[in-house]
Amino acid sequence: MHVLIIGAAGMVGRKLTDAIVADGGIGGKPVDRLSLVDVVEPSAPAGFSGTVDRLAADLSSPGTAAKLVADRPDMIFHLAAIVSGEAEADFDKGYRINLDGTRDLFDAIRLIGDGYKPRIVFTSSIAVFGSPFPQTIPDEFFTTPLTSYGTQKAIGELLLSDYSRRGFFDGVAIRLPTICVRPGKPNKAASGFFSNIIREPLNGEEAVLPVSESVRHWFASPRAAVGFLKHAATLSGEAIGPRRAISMPGLSCTVGDEIEALTRIAGANVAARIKRVPDPVIIKIVDGWATNFDTRRAHELGFRAEKNFDEIIRAHIEDELGGSFVA
Numbered sequence: 001m002h003v004l005i006i007g008a009a010g011m012v013g014r015k016l017t018d019a020i021v022a023d024g025g026i027g028g029k030p031v032d033r034l035s036l037v038d039v040v041e042p043s044a045p046a047g048f049s050g051t052v053d054r055l056a057a058d059l060s061s062p063g064t065a066a067k068l069v070a071d072r073p074d075m076i077f078h079l080a081a082i083v084s085g086e087a088e089a090d091f092d093k094g095y096r097i098n099l100d101g102t103r104d105l106f107d108a109i110r111l112i113g114d115g116y117k118p119r120i121v122f123t124s125s126i127a128v129f130g131s132p133f134p135q136t137i138p139d140e141f142f143t144t145p146l147t148s149y150g151t152q153k154a155i156g157e158l159l160l161s162d163y164s165r166r167g168f169f170d171g172v173a174i175r176l177p178t179i180c181v182r183p184g185k186p187n188k189a190a191s192g193f194f195s196n197i198i199r200e201p202l203n204g205e206e207a208v209l210p211v212s213e214s215v216r217h218w219f220a221s222p223r224a225a226v227g228f229l230k231h232a233a234t235l236s237g238e239a240i241g242p243r244r245a246i247s248m249p250g251l252s253c254t255v256g257d258e259i260e261a262l263t264r265i266a267g268a269n270v271a272a273r274i275k276r277v278p279d280p281v282i283i284k285i286v287d288g289w290a291t292n293f294d295t296r297r298a299h300e301l302g303f304r305a306e307k308n309f310d311e312i313i314r315a316h317i318e319d320e321l322g323g324s325f326v327a
Helices: 011-023 064-069 084-089 091-112 148-165 192-202 222-234 255-266 280-287 296-300 309-320
Strands: 002-006 033-038 051-056 075-078 119-125 170-176 207-209 216-220 245-247 251-254 274-276
Touching: 002 011, 002 064, 011 033, 011 222, 064 091, 075 091, 075 222, 084 091, 084 148, 084 280, 091 119, 091 148, 119 148, 119 222, 148 170, 148 245, 170 222, 192 207, 192 255, 192 309, 216 222, 216 309, 222 309, 245 296, 251 255, 251 309, 255 309
Parallel strands: 002 033, 002 075, 033 051, 075 119, 119 170, 170 245, 207 274
Antiparallel strands: 216 251
16 A cells, blocks of 8 residues: 655654554555655655655645645545644745645545545644534534634535545545644644643743643644544545544643643642743634534544543653653
């Protein structure tokens, strides 16, 4: 099987690549070719015996999408996106990357024709939903995003569903919770502080908390996110049905719950490295975000995530810190 990963140099893309190599394939089907694409050239995975193509490319540039699918990859993971804060700050860039690039990819597949019908796994977001919310958001809740990023993802979901309905490809969109704890350096995502207040203190550094500890949100770990992608790739179109966008399982908790979990696991000295510095811009964005979901459909389809925030922190310590942290 030939697998194309767009956004392969990002955190989730790298972890997905490594998981495919470690598993030897996807859903029991061997992968003998990987095409890894991002705006910077992805690194080659260690231990992969098949063919690896690595390319630095902007999906929204004319002709790029057609080039990426010219060899007819069997499975395509579309992970590339401008994150929420950056999409809000740069309107043109957000729509160019998150919408135009997505439609270019979908159309490039459609224009090949000749029976070519790959599976596409598209990473959407809970940002497609906007307040006011019910206490728990069901899959049937309407999408009224309150950010440009959420709007771009909602449009991508509609395009994916329509192109799948027309038989151009077999797509599934997974609405990811906020992925936490993200390794590496802070990015421009408005949600970045959810990870920062765990990651930096565990590294012995200060972190800034721009919102109240009462802010509640929906989380899953990077480990769970890779599991979502791998599982989504194996589901049949019949099992998914005509509603091609699925809200992923997660954990609803407050910032205060995060800090309490950090204190339990790492101690009060580590949690004391969090500094409260309110940011009105971030506060305004976060106020419109979803806080809890009814994901029974995802559970029925076999998706799984963590049950408490302690599990999320422990996964970060195990996967990223070698089992230890700065006390």
